[in-house]
Amino acid sequence: MAYTNSPLITYTKLSPNNSGQRKYPITRISIHCVVGQLSVETLGDVFTSKKRQVSSNYGIGYDGKIAMYVPESNRSWCTSNSDNDNRAITIEVASDTTSPYAVKDVAYKSLLDLVADICKRNGKTKVVWIADKTKALAYTPAANEMVLTVHRWFANKSCPGDYLYSRHAAIAAEVTKRLGGSDSKSSGSSTFTPYLVKVTAAVLNVRKGPGTGYAIQTQVRKNEVFTIVSEEKGWGKLKSGAGWIRLSYTAKKK
Ligand SMILES: [Zn+2]
Secondary structure (H helix, E strand, C coil), X not given: CCCXXXXXXXXXXXXXXXXXXXXXXXXXXXXXXXXXXXXXXXHHHHHCCCCCCCCCCEEECXXXXXXXXXXXXXXXXXXXXXXXXXXXXXXXXXXXXXXXXXXXXXHHHHXXXXXXXXXXXXXXXXXXXXXXXXXHXXXXXXXXXXXXXXXXXCCCCCCCHHHHHCCHHHHHHHHHHHCCCCCCCCCCHXXXXXXXXXXXXXXXXXXXXXXXXXXXXXXXXXXXXXXXXXXXXXXXXXXXXXXXXXXXXEEECC
């Protein structure tokens, strides 16, 4: 899958503090607390300082503004762990300077939007939070799953702070809901609720099965609306029976 960047960013300041192209596909998101109610501009000054040797892919200011410092294609220097940084999109969120390092409501809202956007563009329909370091790091995510990891697992830090850490289960559930997935591991297909999507790509292939390995049956066009009756690996089955479409090229109708 080609790397893309979030359309939600309103500020970009590229940091030299990165390792170039990441070694592994994106399967994780690591949320951090800044320990300061900073703006995205000030955070950008910190992350572009070669002396500081730190960066993140994205930052969220105290006012909810979203910035990019390292493109998603590249490994940021954020979680003190090469293996994690090579797999994760890292997000720094402006926070208080003392425990529990609370973040403003508007910043938290932006965080949910950004996590959902990252998942969607990277073909993920489910966010997985396993609050046990050993189990989480040993977990092999399915193709449609994004795993949350935290800095405190890799360094002697409280990051992302108890305010955000205690919300990780809620973040996973809320974003999974927005992505149209299920937050229950044992959910069966019988519980699937059909929903409408609008095509956002100019032209989108309809394939016989959920993957690019299946034959193209037909094509659909931008702004056409379809009912999805089943999901698999980021693909949605059309109610018409015409086949499957990639859900990352559609927008869910509300
Ligand atoms: Zn951190």
